[in-house]
Amino acid sequence: MKIKLQRSDKIFEYEVPLNGVTLLEALGYIKENIDSTLAFSSGCRSSVCGSCAVRVNDKEVLACAYKPKDDDLIQPLRNMPILRDLAVDMDRALAFNKIAKAWGLPKEEALHVSGEDAKRNELQSDCILCSACFSACPVYSVNEDFIGPFALTRSLRYVNDIRQKDIKPTIEAIQTNGIYDCTLCNECVPVCPQGIAPKQDIEILRNKSGIMGYLNPNILAGFDDGLNF
Amino acid sequence: MVDVLVIGGGGAGLTAAIHAKKDGANVALVSKTYPTRSQTCMAQGGINAAIGADDSIQSHISDTLKSAQGLADEELVGILCEHGVDAIKWLDKIGVPFSRNKGIAQRKMGGASFVRACYAKDYTGLKILHTLYDQCNAYDINMLSERFLIDLAVIDGKVYGAYLLNIKTSTVELFHAKSVILATGGYAKVYGKHSTNHVGSTADGIAAALRAGAKISNMEFIQFHPTALKKSSILISESARGAGGYLVNSKAERFTDELASRDKVSLAITNEMQKGEEIYLDVRHLSAKFIDEHLPQEKKLADLYENIDLTKQLIPILPAAHYTMGGICVDKNCTTNIQGLYAVGECANHMVHGANRLGGNSLLEIVVFGKIAGEAACAYAKKEMPACKVDKHKDILSQINTNPTVDFYKRRAELAEIFYTHVGVKRNEQGLLEALEYIQALQNELKNMGVKNIKLAYNTELAEFLEFKNLVLTAKTVVLSALRRKESRGAHYREDMPNKDDNFSTDTICYQENDEIKFP
Structure with a gap:
């Protein structure tokens, strides 16, 4: 061969x-x-x-x-x-996990987690951090500070965890260079060896952010363009 | 200068780093690979804790002691099992995505009296490791990867830090630290392709500790996992047998209790193979739905490496080196005989596995003793303010032979074969002496080995050569220890002395002095 x-x-x-x-x-x-x-x-x-x-x-x-x-x-x-x-060299790519504040922020008291609760982030927690999605992402050619697919999937893992005390720090951390910088091109999805779909996770995070009162800056930018003609 | 330097980024190292930092220490964690790539990610089966309604800590203790065959310390096994329940609560709290039924889902593992191993699909180690890694980010722990441990900086029996090879640049860096925690993993890769382990399980911490004057013990005890894929030694998890899988020979006969402890099952398989039988794992009678849900990795790996569909075909298997019970001697606070030096996880001998580890007890060990090691090292660093005596970078690279006449990759493969043949599931005096002779010849030959690649940028040949030297040193301690243990016990089975002998109900302790391995 x-x-x-x-x-x-x-x-x-x-x-x-x-x-x-x-x-x-x-x-x-x-x-x-x-x-x-x-x-x-x-x-x-x-x-x-x-x-x-x-x-x-x-x-x-x-x-x-x-x-x-x-x-x-x-x-x-x-x-x-x-x-x-x-x-x-993975150092810079892995640092986005930290920028995204993708970590457990536990409640004081222990909580009962049902089988259904566990399913909410089971797939996202299958991530092995191989960076296939990061490599496939075209956004890095225009924004090298993009938090990127695996770190955003990791954010959703914790945002969707009922044991999380407060999801606001994570949601806030992914507004800039985060969920709205993704072009939803889907390149990250077919390359994931674990069958995770970061693009979908990013869309869910956008919805959650909207519900929590965060505005999509691209929509605001669109208004600006609109007023210019 | 940091308070606590953790060497190794697997579950033990990450847990130690978190707890040292929680207690107020300034912590750095160095690892030769990225933490989430460590051996811990390969643990599939589960993590033991007596949280079931019928189960009890006492039962967990007695199962562990029984499997240990008289070589575990009752107090330490007590610590392990008693802290087990809290360890699971902590992991649950920080977000480990355990599988759930009524509570955290548990499965039965070999040698356990109850359903005791908490699991997260067949990704238990992976999910614990990643959750711990995320906590290290939350605690803002400085994690530096691609750092290979060359040597500990020890003067007059006290540690001052460590010399590390930055693999990216091939430069030697000295990390000053008040205390050092070794969490560098085991030595099963001395068996090369006959090991289920990650490529990095090369005894780097144990070898460095030996060179620094630390005592190590029970190196002859190596657990062979009964069911590794025949061609690749890729692990098929014990949960396949826990769920009802059979072991059969070429005549499709079952020949052993599949749920006996690993030492017994591996021995039964080896006996059968010596009669000329091929051995298979049979899970065809389990439903496809069950396999998809509980053994998806196994299904994928059997297809990839053996080209078989395990729902329809028998899986060819062999025992392979899986876990190393021996390691650096530590007390209940993970303290070694070198001041300021701690060891935790597979590189240490916490005296809880004895002659045979129970499945599900090693993930527990890294979490329980990781916490103890982190807290102990932090407390020591707060107390001690040593003036730093080491300042020179050790020049090891100039001593590497760059015109080697002997290929160490060839010798590495030979060593693996000799070990699997003579220091494997079954041993005898003659075979062990042959292995010893081979290792002594290797040691003499080492000066003719080295690296052909003299480039500085990311020279993995250099790192692999240093790993090989660590394996050779460790291999020698394994064979010498196996020769001294003139009995059979747990994972150490001597064909020439097949019975347990009470005169050997003690640990095999050794250390290095003037390049000689000595037994006190």
Whole structure:
């Protein structure tokens, strides 16, 4: 099997004499047998640690859950600095979790959570922070401060949690460079290995924000345009 | 200079960091991978706590002691189980999305007298880890990733910080700290492809602690999970058997109690394999709906790695190294024999698992002892104001051979095979001596190994070489300890001495002095 890897600004071709293996196993073969300078990230090999996301033929996948075919082009994720080859620096992307204030803010007293309550944020809490959605998001080409899909999904996880004492700090944190900067283009949805739909989560957060009295700045901007003619 | 430096970003490290910070310490957390990528995310089954109406803390204690086969400390097992209920309450409070029925959903794990393991689908570890990570953000804890522990800075038996390799730049950084908590995970990756573990379970903290003069114990006790996929050692969770899955041989015969503790089931499988049988896990009789709801990851992984549909086909399995019971000696406050140095989680031996860990007790261990370690390290840092004696960056990189004549990747794979064969589920004197001879030859050969990649930016070959050196040192302690334990107990099974011997109802403790492993 012949696979192509983008390393820095060049494309390299490697012949991997293995069949039916995952892309991650193929990358391991190249590193251990052909070129030990190859860099990529890996961890659990079973799609829960979120380390090994890359792009294959322009689509984000987990290398441990993808079986490569002849002539596949493997590239690093976008919207993040490349450390080397397929390894990217996640620091700035992960910092958006903090900017979004996506965390538990517990009530003093313990609360009974029903099965139905638990379903409200079960899917959002399946996120493995692989950054596939972050890489697929086109907003970063115009706004590099966009809080982005995974951090906003994480916000909804806590906003929808009945144990949360106060959802206002999280809602407030995602008004600027947040829910209204998303173009609802849907690019983040098909690439999620966990079947999460950040775009939908962002729409739900917009509704919740509206109910809480936050205004969509784009609508205000629209009025401004309207008064100009 | 920070009050508390936590090394390791898994569940134990994050919990320790949160509690140290809560108590007022200035905390930094460093990890070689991003925290949410740690081994903890792979724990599927659950976290034990006696919260069920019929269950009791006493029953949890006695199940744990029984499984430990005389090597656990009753007081520490008591601490673990008594704090279990509060640990679950705390996790529930900070937002862990447990599965629910009437209350938090629980399932039965092997060796447990009651339905005791609280779970969140088959993502229990993942969801606990991510929730803890979010709490670290809430507490504004400084988390620095891509930092590999090179060595602890220890002078005269007291810790002053740690030397870390910044993997992004290949520079050595000295972190000054009043106290250091090691939460660096276990050593199952000495078994390489015969381990279910994350690639990072390479004993970095245990090896650094040994080099710094710490005592370690019970290294010979390695838990083999009975059901790893045959080709890849990817784990099929115990919940598959908990839910009624069968173990069968090539003749489709069941040959063991599937819900016995892991040491017994792994041994039964190995015995069967030695008769020439292939072993399979059979879940075909469970409903498709049940599998979709409770074992979705298993279904996906069986398809990906074995090309089978587990609702219709048998799953080929093998035992694989899964959890390492041995580790750095600590007391009930997670204190090591080095002043200011604490250890927690799989890198430590908290004396609660003994000769065989019960499923669901390790997630509990990291939360219960994570809190204790964080609080103890904070209290120590408040009390102690040592003048910092270390200031020089250790120049380790210039000592790395950049013209290696021996390929360490090849040796890493060989070591894994030798360990699986001779230091696996079944052991004997001759095999252990062969393994020891191999390791001694490896140690002599290490000077001829090194890295071909001399670039500074994100040199993962360098990090993997340092991991390999840690594995070799740790492997030696495992074999030497296994040779000394001339009996069979829990996960340590000697074919040549198949019975338990009361003369060995003690811990195997060792330390390093002048490059020699010594047993006091």
